[in-house]
Amino acid sequence: MNAIYSLVFVFALVLIPLFGVGAAQQTYFFGVCVPWTAFLIFLVFFTAKIIxxxxxxxPFSIPTTAGxxxxxxxxxxxxxxxNPATTGQTWIRMILEVFAFRSLFRNTSMRVAMKDGKPIVGYFSAKWLWLFALMFHYAFFTIAVxxxxxxxxxxPKVFEIxxxxxxxxxxxIPRLYLTDMxxxxAVMFLLLRRVAVPTVRYISQVADYFPLLLILAIAASGIYMRYYAKVDVVAIKQLILGMxxxxxxxxxxxTIDISFFIHLFLVSTLIFYFPFSKLMHLGxxxxxxxRNMPNDSRFVRHVNPWNDPNIKPHSYAAYEDDFRTPMIAAGLPVDKEA
Ligand code: HEM
Structure with a gap:
C-alpha cells in the first residue's frame, strides 16, 4: 500500500502543472514563482538543519568499527x-565512504535453510545494492552537473567535455546519454528491491518509495523532453537565466512545451521536500x-563537556579505600589487601 500511495501522490503532482499550465495558462507561476519558493525553502531549512x-x-568517542x-x-x-586511529586515517575512511559507499559493500543477505529438519542460518555477500546505489548516485550527480x-x-568547456x-x-539524434539509461x-532496481524482497518491503514507508518514484518521474519527464518533445532549449535557457x-x-x-513545466514542478517538489526527508543523508x-571520529579512546582522554565541575571524580582505587573492610567482610575480591 505504501508504494501505491506514493505512486498516486506522484501522479497527482504531475496533474497540478498539467492543468495549471495546460488549462489555466499559469506559466509565470509554474515557471518562476514555484521554483523560486522551493529553492528558498530548501536553502533556509537545509542550512538550519546542518547548523x-x-x-x-x-561528548563521547563513538565511532563504529569493523576491523x-x-x-x-x-x-x-x-x-x-x-578502525581508524588517527585523523588522517579517518579522512580516508570518510572519502571512501562518500565516494565508494564502502560500508554498503559489506552488505549481506540472510537465508534460512533446513538441514535434517533443523533451520540453519546462512549469510551471503550481497553486492547488488552497493552496485545499483553507486550507479544511481553517480548518474544523478552527472546529470545535475x-x-x-x-x-x-x-x-565552460568542462561541461561540453x-x-x-x-x-x-x-x-x-539527439545523442543518447549513458547516464539517462x-x-x-538503477532507480527501477532500487524500487523493485523494496517491492520484491519481503523483509525490505516490511520496513518500507511512503517516505522510502516517494523519493524514488519522484526521481523516476523527473528522469522520465526529462527524457521525454529531450528525445520525444524536443523542447525549445534556447527559450528554456532564456527563462532559466532570467530566474x-x-x-x-x-x-x-x-514555445516552451508543457513537459518542461511538469519537469520543473517535480524538481521543485524534490528540492522543497529535501530538507525534511531522508535525502538529508547528503549533509x-x-x-x-x-564515522567522522577516530577510534582513539585507548590513548586519548575524551572528557565529557557536560560533566558537572562540582562533582569530583571518584576512582575505583579511592572507592576501594572507602569500602575495603566491608568488601572483604562480604567476600568480594579487592585489589589491595587491608
Ligand atoms: C533533480 C534534478 C534534476 C534531474 C534528476 C533531472 C533529470 C533530467 C534528465 C534525466 C533529463 C534527460 C536529458 C539529460 O539527461 O540531460 C533532463 C532534461 C532536461 N532537464 Fe532536467 N533534471 C533536473 C533538474 C532540472 C532543472 C532544475 C531544470 C531547469 C530549471 C531542468 C531542465 C531540463 C531541460 C530543459 C531538459 C531537456 C534538455 C535537452 O533537451 O537536452 N532539469 N533532466
Missing amino acids: KWASRPV QQWSNLDFIVHDKYD RHLRLFLNPV LETLDGLLQIG VIVA VTLHPVKPIPA GVFLSPT
Whole structure:
C-alpha cells in the first residue's frame, strides 16, 4: 500500500502543472514563482538543519568499527580504514565512504535453510545494492552537473567535455546519454528491491518509495523532453537565466512545451521536500560521529563537556579505600589487601 500511495501522490503532482499550465495558462507561476519558493525553502531549512546538527555536542568517542583496533603490539595487524586511529586515517575512511559507499559493500543477505529438519542460518555477500546505489548516485550527480549548461552563459568547456563523454555511444539524434539509461535502470532496481524482497518491503514507508518514484518521474519527464518533445532549449535557457539573475523574463516564451513545466514542478517538489526527508543523508553523512571520529579512546582522554565541575571524580582505587573492610567482610575480591 505504501508504494501505491506514493505512486498516486506522484501522479497527482504531475496533474497540478498539467492543468495549471495546460488549462489555466499559469506559466509565470509554474515557471518562476514555484521554483523560486522551493529553492528558498530548501536553502533556509537545509542550512538550519546542518547548523543544528553541527552544533550538537559529541561528548563521547563513538565511532563504529569493523576491523582490528590499533595496538602497540607489532604482531597485531591494524585495520586502518575500518578502525581508524588517527585523523588522517579517518579522512580516508570518510572519502571512501562518500565516494565508494564502502560500508554498503559489506552488505549481506540472510537465508534460512533446513538441514535434517533443523533451520540453519546462512549469510551471503550481497553486492547488488552497493552496485545499483553507486550507479544511481553517480548518474544523478552527472546529470545535475550537465544541467549547469542551462544555467551558465557562456558554457565552460568542462561541461561540453562531460556531455561528449556521456554521449560517447553516439546513438540517435539527439545523442543518447549513458547516464539517462543508468539512472532509470538503477532507480527501477532500487524500487523493485523494496517491492520484491519481503523483509525490505516490511520496513518500507511512503517516505522510502516517494523519493524514488519522484526521481523516476523527473528522469522520465526529462527524457521525454529531450528525445520525444524536443523542447525549445534556447527559450528554456532564456527563462532559466532570467530566474537565476533575478530578472525573470515576462511573458514566458510561448514555445516552451508543457513537459518542461511538469519537469520543473517535480524538481521543485524534490528540492522543497529535501530538507525534511531522508535525502538529508547528503549533509548528514559528514556529521555522523560514528564515522567522522577516530577510534582513539585507548590513548586519548575524551572528557565529557557536560560533566558537572562540582562533582569530583571518584576512582575505583579511592572507592576501594572507602569500602575495603566491608568488601572483604562480604567476600568480594579487592585489589589491595587491608
Ligand atoms: C533533480 C534534478 C534534476 C534531474 C534528476 C533531472 C533529470 C533530467 C534528465 C534525466 C533529463 C534527460 C536529458 C539529460 O539527461 O540531460 C533532463 C532534461 C532536461 N532537464 Fe532536467 N533534471 C533536473 C533538474 C532540472 C532543472 C532544475 C531544470 C531547469 C530549471 C531542468 C531542465 C531540463 C531541460 C530543459 C531538459 C531537456 C534538455 C535537452 O533537451 O537536452 N532539469 N533532466
